[in-house]
Amino acid sequence: MAVRRRAVLATRDFLAPGDVDRYEGVVRVGLPALTVTLAERQGRVLGFVTVTVAGDGARVEMLFVDPDVHGSGVGSTLLGHATAGRPVVELAVNEQNHGARAFYARRGFVEVGRSALDGDGGPYPLLPLRQIAPAAGTRAGTAP
Helix, strand or coil: CHHHHHHHHHHCCCCCHHHHHHHHHHHHHHHHHCCEEEEEECCEEEEEEEEEEECCEEEEEEEEECHHHCCCCHHHHHHHHHHCCCCEEEEEEECCCHHHHHHHHHCCCEECCCECCCCCCCCCCEEEEEEECCCCCCCCCCCC
């Protein structure tokens, strides 16, 4: 939870002051029901990802990286590990979180909609994103 809080404070300056604590409470309640994959170095947690799997697809529920190691590949490694072999990966990102939007766009995620409110009814629009892996034998951006 410490990594999540540090990441939220570093990347979500659009949140109202009380919302950081409120959302942390929501995550604390839901986190035990999720499978969490950690990235750590020498006993220090650098980040984590949670993913739900349905059929061949996956949904990234949370991906947080300690701001001290942003840009070092930790997020990419976590995302790749958690979604390996899944032809379709979905997630939602806050519209105001420009850094996360750019991160996912560089990894082939595209916007597939928009919700004016977040999942808890807060005034933080969400953008559903989807990444579709290229068919076997093709490269991204080419026709099969």
